[in-house]
Amino acid sequence: MKILIAYASKHGTTQKCVERLMRNLQGMEVEAVNLEQATVDPNIYDMVVFGASVYFGKLRPAARRFLTEYEALLMQKPLALFLCCGLTEEYEHYRQKLLPAALRENAFQTAFFGGSLSTEGLSFLEKLLVRSIRSSLYEESIDNGDYTAPSLPGILPENIDKLATYLRQEAIRLTDESHK
Ligand SMILES: Cc1cc2nc3c(=O)[nH]c(=O)nc-3n(C[C@H](O)[C@H](O)[C@H](O)COP(=O)(O)O)c2cc1C
Incomplete structure (x- = not known):
């Protein structure tokens, strides 16, 4: 089970969250790509985690480009989403406004990892x-x-750890299903 974590981080908060998530997923086949620095085709992965930080009320441009390019493909993948933002009370608003409705519905989890001011x-x-x-x-x-x-505000480690648990459970469930 190959897992992609595609994320956009400008000043490193989202990156720190991804590093913690990766530590939690040790032993699994996981690759993390910062979309600010590289592009990635999610096609070859069995599961995708997408996350980005919010700037000026929007996702980072690299994150938006990734969603536009791969939305149709992401609809066919087991998907988890997360956001980082400085305004904690705006998270729900950003979740609904910035993440396409179809992807939110397809995602088995959507998480808030906190953020920095x-x-x-x-x-x-x-x-x-x-x-x-x-x-x-x-x-x-x-x-x-x-x-x-x-x-x-700060990073919310408990939310990162919780998402890691869900990812492990989903990977086990999918592997079991593929052996039936
Ligand atoms: C120029 C700038 C604009 C920002 N705009 C917003 C915003 O509109 N809403 C919000 O909740 N947080 C905003 N933030 C806070 C970022 O979302 C927060 O710092 C986040 O942790 C950045 O993550 P990153 O370092 O991974 O890019 C902004 C931060 C900066 C530096």
Whole structure:
């Protein structure tokens, strides 16, 4: 059972999530490809995991290109999806808006891996943007009557580990089915 993890990560958060997922899948035949750096044809894989981070309310362009090119093929594969974003409360909205409905329905799991609003390693303009996202979170909590600074988001290891468990179970189920 060959598994592809096709993901798009600009500043490394999604990549860190994928590294944890890979560690959890040790012993299985898994390949991870960062779509920002390389292209991959999912055709030769038995199962596909697709994940990307959100920038300016959209998936990374490389991720969008991958979905456009391979949506029909992904409909025929056992599929799992995940997203990373800085605005935790927007995850559900992004899930519905950014992942094609047909793929969401075909996916046996869709997960949220968390995200970062750290400014480390960002360009000047990106830092401005991330600071303004952080300020909006702060303003929102003040509007809600809470005067303590909201905690910054981070990676959600438990969600990554849970997806790894589902992937293992699905791989076992599919292998058993193919032996019947
Ligand atoms: C320029 C910029 C724009 C961003 N826009 C959004 C956004 O619209 N919504 C959101 O929830 N997070 C946004 N984020 C946060 C990213 O989704 C988050 O940092 C994520 O962890 C990045 O993952 P990556 O390093 O794998 O690319 C933005 C971050 C940057 C630097």
